[in-house]
Amino acid sequence: MxxxxxxxxxxxxxxxxxxxxxxxxxxxxxxxxxxxxxxxxxxxxxxxxxxxxxxxxQFTPATSFVVECDTQEEIDRYWEQLGKDGRYDRCGWLSDKFGVSWQIVPTALKSLMSEPGKAQRVMAALMKMTKLDIKALSEA
CATH class of the missing domain: 3.10.180.10 (2,3-Dihydroxybiphenyl 1,2-Dioxygenase, domain 1)
Structure with missing residues (x-):
């Protein structure tokens, strides 16, 4: 079965x-x-x-789909295409033109958040962003 x-x-x-x-x-x-x-x-x-x-x-942000991206170019593409005619929010979240919520995040976020002593800095940087920036998160 x-x-x-x-x-x-x-x-x-x-x-x-x-x-x-x-x-x-x-x-x-x-x-x-x-x-x-x-x-x-x-x-x-x-x-x-x-x-x-x-x-x-109606859709709410309580349910969202996470799209992990290996490169900034992928983040940029999904961010622009899914967010077009929708609504952009903080921390890599957006709602598309149908109201469905998406999180466009770098694949590297998991490893950045698990580095000892770095997770707090990465989270602080992430909280200030709308579209996520891999370079800025890596340098946090």
């Missing part, structure tokens, strides 16, 4: 538009299936369901 797990994103009639938008941003992405109610899609080989559920529920 397979217990596959994947998120279901509740949209107000925009599930297909959202799936197309996300597939245009992430590599190795595609629409798997669709009907008027549900769109199944993959982003970087991770499965998602988009549900046209109606207006009763």
């Amino acid at each position: 397979t217990n596959e797990m994947y998120p279901c994103l509740w949209f107000d009639g925009q599930a297909k538009a959202a799936a197309d938008y996300y597939c245009s941003i992430f590599k190795n992405s595609k629409i798997l299936s669709e009907n008027p109610v549900v769109v199944m899609f993959e982003l970087n080989d991770n499965k998602f369901m988009g549900l046209n559920g109606g207006p009763q529920y």
